Amino acid sequence: MVRTIGSMFPEAFRHLWKKRATVLYPFEKLELTYRYRGKLEFFDERCKGCKVCEEDCPSFAMEIKDEGKEQDGKTKFRRIYHTDRCLFCGQCAESCMSESIILTKEFELAESDKEKFTIESTYSTEIIAKEREVKEDG
Numbered sequence: 001m002v003r004t005i006g007s008m009f010p011e012a013f014r015h016l017w018k019k020r021a022t023v024l025y026p027f028e029k030l031e032l033t034y035r036y037r038g039k040l041e042f043f044d045e046r047c048k049g050c051k052v053c054e055e056d057c058p059s060f061a062m063e064i065k066d067e068g069k070e071q072d073g074k075t076k077f078r079r080i081y082h083t084d085r086c087l088f089c090g091q092c093a094e095s096c097m098s099e100s101i102i103l104t105k106e107f108e109l110a111e112s113d114k115e116k117f118t119i120e121s122t123y124s125t126e127i128i129a130k131e132r133e134v135k136e137d138g
């Protein structure tokens with residue numbers, strides 16, 4: 001049944017006094033829930049180079065490259081995070097036993113330059129252990 005314009009007035013009038021259901025983004029922003037999963041943040045100084053985050057990522061968004069030994073005996077690693085592939089599932093953070101990865105509430109990730117979707121960092125670490133294999137092997 002087609003409603004006439006006149007029949008819509010009472011409903012429109014009722015809604016004039018109701019609180020708006022949307023926000024005027026980007027001028028207003030909703031408060032995100034504590035469980036919101038946004039862009040990842042890394043604490044490379046805690047990383048052990050085990051690559052479990054890379055293995056567990058379902059979308060190949062994380063790469064941990066072994067760049068060889070440093071003079072001081074540490075091993076150099078390069079982390080490559082592809083934000084454009086990331087599903088923000090949080091699996092990498094869940095899998096990382098050294099709490100080297102956290103999910104932030106950052107969600108405004110649009111870029112005009114596609115190179116900016118790839119975030120790289122290099123760091124050296126002393127401890128290199130595949131903790132999962134150590135655990136599974138008992």
Ligand code: SF4
Binds near residue numbers: 046097098101
């Ligand atoms: S799982 Fe954690 S410790 Fe292992 S490589 Fe990834 S960030 Fe580093």
Ligand code: SF4
Binds near residue numbers: 061091092
């Ligand atoms: S949040 Fe999920 S998709 Fe993104 S890098 Fe981590 S495991 Fe991969």
